[in-house]
Amino acid sequence: MTDRPSRLRKFAYLGSIAVFLFTVFFSQRHLNHQREVLGLTRNIPLENAPPILAFTTKALGGFRGLIANALWIRATELQENGKYFEMVQLADWITKLEPKLTAVWVHLAWNMAYNISVKFNDPADRWLWVKRGTELLRDEALKYNPREPNIYRELAWFYQHKMGHYLDDAHQLYKVEWAKEMTALLGKGDFNFDRLISPQTPEEIERARKLREQYKLDPAFMKRVDERYGPLEWRLPESHAIYWATYGLEMTKDQKLRQEEFIGLRRVIFQSLQLAFMRGRLVYPDKSGNEFVYGPNLHVIDEADKAYLEMANLEADKRDNILNAHKNYLGMVVYHLYTHNRRQAAQQWFNRLKEMYPGANTIAGKPVENLEDYALSRIAEDVGETDPNRVKTIIMGTLENAFLQFALGDSEADIVAENHVNFARRLWQRYMTEISRYEKNIVRVGLPPFNQLYEETLKGVLSPEYGLDAILSAQLRTRLNLPADYGVSTNEPPAEATAPSATTPAGPATR
């Protein structure tokens, strides 16, 4: 009597199991997919790992955390005692034990690039550590975590801030070294992306291989970035910041729950575009390439503008902050264009500023309607500025104006031009005096000699790319006693090029 209900119950159980398994079969796949899409999975299998790493992570199981902790403690102790020679190896082991923990990668890379590098007095030693930190993220962290926005953000930040900014005493060396490496790969000036996307010659094949394998740069994606935001100067670090931030967004865009983390990537893009606008043009003053000066990259104004607005639309909760930054950016565009003698464009951007942000044309509490007054007010504000990029841009813009006045060839314009040169020199002296109060500032944020800025600006104005009318160019050369071919080659200083000495009271010394 008892057998039958028992058997029925067993069948019912089996039937339930079958139904549940059948349901799970369909729902599990969907759930797994959703977990991946929403970025909820933390224990996804390690991909691209070499056998030793795959073995270590499996074989040690939970104990690897303990070993990683012990290594971490050792690394900290060594660092406190000023012993850095083991740091790269310890970082390698720690990250191999915990390859999926983003914070570990980010911390160790930051430690090398920011904390350890500054402990060395020799800039060449520092550069090694900045490179090590960058390589740890770019070559290792992204290999195992290709969908982690924070790693892309950190990498882009290293390019934008550590190499691109000027807070580190050795920043100039970082830029020079990076420019050398990129020049070896991409050449000087405009370079052809298509030749690296589909290389033909052995030399192009080798360069494309190095670009992909050593620097992890995809030429096709570089081209997309350049078309979207450029033309960019790829020898400067901020272009690479834009690349990695854009690439990070591309690689992680389908993780809907991680939208908050994308804002960091987007910020890098528009901040780097702003930097590229202010000093995104590279001019080599000598053949060695050991030093260079920058000029503003006025080509990226439109793209930076679009980027700001795009970011503002995408980040609804940060919209006000981004638009505020955009307002400041437009103000900067107006006066940089003005100081670079692009008055028509400056007027257009000034109108846009007033239109988009009524009241933004207020300086010191008073509305300024006239472009000229607005630009001059901004310049007056900037005289007290301590950002070397901004001050250098103003000096070179003022000198550019001066040369255009000289080119007119009449006495009245001569007076205006001399005033411009005097103003630029005063600005340079004031800035250098200001920063010289602390000796270390001279190396860190010092400007190139005034003569050098003068010469570079003059060469820029006379270069064919600038497009100065042939007659005006000739008048300018005559006015400044320059040879007929002066400024034709923008990358080589002519032997007889002369510039006013710092002690000359006014105007070019060659007159």
Added chain:
Amino acid sequence: MRRILAIASLTLRAAFRYRVVLVMALLLVAGVIVLPLIIKDDGTARGFTQIILTYTLALTTTLLGFATLWLSCGILAREIEEAQMQMVVVKPIARWQIWIGKWLGIVALNAMLILLAGAAIYTIMQVRARNLTAKEQTILQNEVLVARKVAMEDTPDYEQISRDLIRERLQHEAPPEGLSIPALQTIIREQLKSRDQLVQPNQRRIWTIQVGPPSEVRDKPMTIRVRFDPPVPDLGERFMTFWEFGDLATKTQFETNFVMPSEAFVEFPIPPNLINDKGELHIRFDNRNEKALLFPEDGMQVMYRIGGFGGNFARGLGIVFCWLALLAALGLAGATFLSFPVAAFCTIGVLILSMSTGTLKQIIEENGIVAVDPNTGRVEETKVVNTLAVPVARGLLNTFNLARGFSPIDNLSSGRAITWTDLSQAFFQICILLSGGLAAIGIAIFTRRELATATK
């Protein structure tokens, strides 16, 4: 002696027969050769050399250390368990001679292996150094592959001074209200340290360092190794520093100034012949920054070359050898009264305990284990546990420090001299005192042990 040597020879032969020597030799040489191929360095020749030296020596010490413990436990305990020892002890040989013979056999084995590993490491270092550029070679020869003597200012015994000051004060006046004597002592000790170590803005700090006899250091260029910390840690902070070297009473002076990172040791050279007739180097530092800077106790060091790498390396290996001799004694002492697995487990436990001296130091510094006052960082109440813990911890720490007070690997990789005095001291403390003590214990137990009952 003949009997002891016979036992030692038998131990060695057994090690060869069981291929212990072959396996260890292969492991050591392979490790020394393979490590440089897989280790990631910081990109400089100096960093590469330092990490290779550190890792290969650490690998050698670790491998030989564990092998020594294992072998010494096994060689005695197993012979007892398998009744082979009974065959030996019935012969005309004292048990202490058996014990010493076995210890000497293991020590001789270690000597051979350490020589082999040392030769491999030395050869690799020299070969790598030859391939470097002239500039890198100079750095290596002056800073890493070198033996530099380190001189520092004597550190006062702040603990004792503060104790004396309090005692003196208490003779004349009552203790301050609300402050216990230990708390008061802590405050005075820290004030004394601050007086010596802290350099306030716009103040000068003067060091007088006894470097060495003038005849010994004449014409020798010197290196200053210095470190300071800002009041609030900030890893990226750098400060302008102004330095003067030389006795103001003499004509020979040297001045330099440069930007220096905080919280890191920085080395820079100074010219020779700046010391005075007494062999002292006077150093003056002006803090013209807006923040006070704190120089830790070892924050100002003067280094000068007293020898080459070869001799230093050999002496460093000598200290490692002393450690191994101690481990052999420890293993044999354990094996005299424990079975092989238990002896191995216990001796490795002792080894790990000896590495945890941080906890012992903390007990001594905090003056106990329980009821530590979070404000003063010290125990303020007398409790039985604390009364017992402190002398035990102090005793253990002092014992362990007899062996741990030497850093041959660290010294070799940072180019600091390991002198003959250091080596002699290591030999006395480790081989005579510690190993001797363990040998006495081991021999005493072994002599009294009834071996027949231990047979499986």
